[in-house]
Amino acid sequence: MDNNTPASGCPFHQAGGQTSVASTDNTDWWPNALNLDILSQHDSKTNPLDPDFDYAKAFKSLDLEAVKQDLRELINSSQDWWPSDYGSYIGMFVRTAWHLAGSYRKQDGRGGANTGNQRFAPLNSWPDNVNTDKGRRLLWPIKKKYGNKLSWGDLIVLAGTVSYEVAGLKTFGFGGGRLDIWAPEKDIYWGEERQWLAPTKGRYKDDQDRSSLDNPLAAVQMGLIYVNPEGVDGVQDPLRTAQDMRVTFDRMGMDDEETVALTVGGHTVGKAHGNGKAENLGADVEGADVEFQGLGWHNSEGTGNAGNTMVSGLEGAWTTHPDKWDNEFLYLLFTYEWEKTLSPAGAKQWEPVNIKEEDKPVDAHNPNVRRNPMMTDADMALKFDPAYRKIAEDFYHNPEKLADVFARAWFKLTHRDMGPKTRYLGADVPAEDLIWQDPIPKADYTLSDVDVANIKAKLLSSGLTSAELIATAWDSARTFRGSDYRGGANGARIRLAPQKDWEGNEPARLAKVLAKLEEIQGTLVKKVSIADLIVLGGTAAVEKAAQDAGVNVKVPFLAGRGDATQEQTDAYSFEDFEPKADGFRNFVKAEYAVQPEELLLDRAQLLGLTAPEMTVLIGGLRVLGANYADSKHGVFTDKVGVLSNDFFVTLTDMSYNWKPTGKNSYNIVSRATGETKYTATRVDLVFGSNSILRSYAEVYAQDDNKEKFVKDFVAAWTKVMNADRFDVK
Structure with a gap:
């Protein structure tokens, strides 16, 4: 968005609006280059808090009743610089919270209140968010008072909830635990339009x-x-x-x-x-000049507020x-x-x-x-x-009935992106388990190192291949979305509708693996969950593959997952989790408007991966033979099942030519003999063509980094397997 373009006109009564005028950065010079910025959202460099800061611990030390009392007093006041309506900020704080939470969408779990992203562009300057900047500024004295103990996301939602209580509604509850971000989420897809409120x-x-x-x-x-x-x-x-x-x-x-x-x-x-003229509104938050100090939409008419307020x-x-x-x-x-x-x-x-x-x-x-x-x-x-x-x-x-349904719907609206209830903090968390929270029964057992070793042995000698164990574990865990903390291996919902029938999960192969795991489960003294057996199977196979590569490494395993039931599963909402593509397993369900490598970035970002983690996982999963339907694309090795760095060695080897054979298929041809040695997809080759990804690929292709490759793969694998273990975080 061009910050020098004034935003005039009332948000809903303007034919035009701001247009986005880009600066000249790399994406402008080379618009077709793969943009990895979406993965930089996981970079901690922008966070001003100490690296060891624990928000959950800080929130638990908060006097929540004192915060609510401060909010009640603020709600029933009127500040000179922005007078309240009817002597109350109820409407202001409800709207600010609503518009923070209301950007959530279930298709990819992005948006919502969980990150306090309303503080940054583009949301802070959306036409629909006019004057939510005033709501946040009114809340600043409370944020200042409680500091790191109370995130912006939690404060804004709590302010809206307390406002309803002041109005006379019996609310359903409140859970804290929203972690603020410190920079714009630049690469969330909000639409292709280059103009606010363009025709639909x-x-x-x-x-x-x-x-x-x-x-x-x-x-x-x-x-x-x-x-x-x-x-x-x-x-x-x-x-x-x-x-x-x-x-x-x-x-x-x-x-x-x-x-x-x-x-x-x-x-x-x-x-x-x-109550005024739309054309008197000034620039939005991002477009306003420095003297407005982060406030937008200055109204030059009358007092600019109170009876002259424009939203x-x-x-x-x-x-x-x-x-x-x-x-x-x-x-x-x-x-x-x-x-x-x-x-x-x-x-x-x-x-x-x-x-x-x-x-x-x-x-x-x-x-x-x-x-x-x-x-x-x-x-x-x-x-x-x-x-x-x-x-x-x-x-x-x-x-x-209206009051009850609304209170529950408001709670859902403002907490939908927080994931399972184990992430909720505070004394106001409702006791009731709600299906949209994806409840999972708690595991009632513990496993010793000896127990784990014995189960690993059973899994590896079960007749299931390492590739089958690894693919099943990955398919179960890959559903995790860091956007709304849903999905993942915990709960083993891969064995339930709709996941068990997804094309990308290879239903026949999955049914075979699950049947064998259930058989093994029946032989165990402790009834270990299928969820744990799925993850442990993949973990054992990765560990063996590392040993076969000459690297003696123990792959961490964290027991304690539960098995959800079909009744505990909101099957309709989980339909949006179905993978249309998964570059990690070289799977693309159909042809899409975007390239497979772009879909890979989207999945990697939802999994919480950095670009190096994404790179090492691709290279490892290829040589482990974990491709969808046993495809040979990208399996650049003669030692399938060994956790070697062969993918990167081959990718960077200039003794090959790379020749397209279709929209998403390539032959890797020996320059010397003309023989086709391997085949590949766009996802495979982007790690050699993109300059950033190639820099990572070259690290893992080096002769002195074979052990580093294995250890980095194990760390990234473990991160994905445990991404949803909020019960122990």
């Missing part, structure tokens, strides 16, 4: 089929959290908007009931702001008492007819016809004046869409 057509394969929204996106336009409140592409049509809502909320992991509850509950408090451009409260949790939203929605109108800023909204004076909310800053409430197109969808209306009417007649 480019994000859909078929503009009339709203379910064709480009994966993994959830928001309907660049710069939005959810849907356009003025209607699809600014055209008021509640039934069409309902289609967008259903797709968007589904991609956040929400069903129709949760969607209605979140819409109603989110708009029960606070108001929309659009979405829509203007008005949804309910009669916007600082109270009640059922007024649905009362007003179903009691009155609503007509299309424009806000003072020119944004499209709905207002009631012939509303009673006592049903109007008072002005946010003048209690002697009453104003019309308003509704967005998404709100009206709850009245027009038959399925949504049925749920909304049920909530209208059963307000206790």
Whole structure:
């Protein structure tokens, strides 16, 4: 984004907006080169905290009740520099938390509140996030007071939750444990548009089929959290908007009931702001000059705040008492007819016809004046869409049900990306296990070194090949996503629907391995979990392969995984985990718009790997023969199953020519004889063609680094196998 381009116009009422003008870096000179920046997100160099800082330990020393009391006092105050509406910051903090958490999408687990990423571009400058910068700045005194004990992610979510409590809602709970990032997540795919709020057509394969929204996106336009409140592409049509809502909320992991509850509950408090001229808004956070000190969207009109506040451009409260949790939203929605109108800023909204004076909310800053409430197109969808209306009417007649469903949906919204409950911190963590938390039974056994050695021997003599053991362990563990801490080997969900039937898991081979593991399990004195046996099988095979390479190394194994049941598995949400490609096993399910090596980077980033770790794993898995369907692509060795550095030796050997034979296939041909020695894919060859990856490949190809290669592979393998072991972290 060009920081020198002023952002004018109300966020939802502008045809144009900022365009991204790139600087001249390497990707501009060589746009087709593989960009490894996504893997730099795991670089700790940007973190200003001490290397041994333990946030979980710091949070546990926090007086959480004192923090909540400080928040209550702040919520019920009004600061001169940014006055509160109705004498309360309930709406401000709910919206700030909502827009932090609301960027989550279940397809790849990215977005959400877990990293406090709203502090950085592009999210801090999205048109939909106007004035969330004010919410964070209002919270700064509390962040300053509690310091490292309270991350921004935890503070913002807690502020929104406490705001609902102040409004009168009995919330479901709160769990801490969100780890802040310290630099922008530059390479998250938010869409291809180069303009904020560009027409939606480019994000859909078929503009009339709203379910064709480009994966993994959830928001309907660049710069939005959810849907356009003025209607699809600014055209008021509640039934069409309902289609967008259903797709968007589904991609956040929400069903129709949760969607209605979140819409109603989110708009029960606070108001929309659009009482002015859109063109008076200044640059966004990233585009504002230094004197604004990290605050964006300066409004030159009047005081610039209070009655002159500009956010979405829509203007008005949804309910009669916007600082109270009640059922007024649905009362007003179903009691009155609503007509299309424009806000003072020119944004499209709905207002009631012939509303009673006592049903109007008072002005946010003048209690002697009453104003019309308003509704967005998404709100009206709850009245027009038959399925949504049925749920909304049920909530209208059963307000206790609405409160319960909303409290649970709010908890899910703000905690969806935190992973299993073992990561939650604090006294307010609910006792109830929820299916979207992917519960796993605790293992009720311990294993001694002797136990582990005996089981390894059984696994290696079981008749299963090393490649089968390694591939099964990898397939089980590779589902881990560091974006939302879901997936991984713990739980052994690879033996359950839908994972057991995924093409990339080779169902026939998997069934054979699982049957043998269950047979071995039945012979053990201790009933070791299948999850542990899967990982231990791969670990034993790697250890033997290292020994066969002449390196005596012990591959670490951490016991204690549990076996989840089908009833504990949200099969629908796990469908998004299916690997469309896995470069580590040289698997590509179909032909995609992006190259296989780009898909490899995406998986490596989700696994939490650095570029060197990705490199060493590729080289090791190839020589171990762990390719999908026993493919020979990239198996640059005559000693398959030995953990040698042959992949890198061959890759850097100039006695070969590399000749394409298809879109994703190559022959490795001897220059001397013309004989095809090996075959390869793009994923294999990128480690020789990309200058950065080649530098790593050359390290592992060196004669003096054979042992280093084995030890680095073992470390990276162990990291992947234990990525989801939050119960011991």
